[in-house]
Amino acid sequence: MLLGTIINAAAIAVASLIGVRIRNVPEEISKLIMQALSLALIVIGIQMAVTGENFLIIIISLTSGALLGSWLQIDERLNQLGQWLGTKIGKNSQGNVAQAFVSSTLIFATGAMAIIGPLEAALRGDHSLLFTKSSIDGFSALIISSTLGIGVFFAAIPVFLYQASITLLANQIDAFVPNMLMDMIIAEITCIGGILILAIGLNLLNVINVKIANLLPSLVIVVLLVVSFQRLL
Template structure:
């Protein structure tokens, strides 16, 4: 759990440091950095997605997971949380909500957000979590400078997400075969690609509504076995 806590600390510190940073950089410079970081997010997503050994499972998970996500309106709920925080902080700025949702998605989805806590819990190997901490710090700096303080408030939600995975790892250990973990990570990586497409404004995608897709490989592994 130590590295999950360190990830939270890194996100909070980087988000706070990003506020004076945005006064040093011009809008054009901040936008360019945001585009560069988002392109890297997309590339990381592509690299993770092609590790799948079960492309049909990935397809089915994403299609039906997205359907469930739209039915539950997960994106609307995340946006609603962002608006509540915005009102309570009297931050009348639409970038607040955009930054909150974007940071939450970047730091919660993808293979590292899933495999990192699992590896720390099951094998006490912190290598992936250390890499994720570095990436989350950089993302919080850049996205915080671009969108403002909304990025800071994504930190506690990221911590809760990773802590749940960490704590659930022991109970799910018998079902978390290498194949299941690989496929969950691959689906999460597709969501990173979708997020990059959304942030770059290539096409508007409600990536949060795709989150239930992450459960597809796990359910398949539980019901039918995936080795």
């Protein structure tokens, strides 16, 4: 059941290691690549964000998630982790490890493919969607790591744990969650993920400076709200 998820995580890890090796590119070209990637992320984020069907839920999830994330100091703790990893792998990588880790994890772990892929693998034995996701994530990891560094490599760990959890819980999810409710959950999670990816693109362009990690609880809160609203209706 975990074949597709293992390949997905391996694609991210291997591609990021290759990307780090090709970092010696002229600064002007590296900057242009980063800007192009940022613009692509903005477009992807917008496309994902418009899939939301209930923007009241989205607003409540984002504001509640921001409050909870700020209280838990998720961004600060991840930055501390990034600094610690930076000291272990070399000073040259220290500055971007946290940013690369958080940004790439959000890019790889949010969206419909990260949910539907593991479900298809578990319930139907079909890994094709995860294989497709692996190729997309691998190419993205190659590009991102070539500019942001080794922090992208560590994103393979949460992506594997996240998708493996969905796969292993698939039978319970299928038994207790109706298809209509699952479609609603996927739509709203994809919308939240799109907003976060949009923020990543704007951050990388230095347009804004959002502590995106502090918004991560929104991805959990939105599921709880969708289920609650559905039961009330």
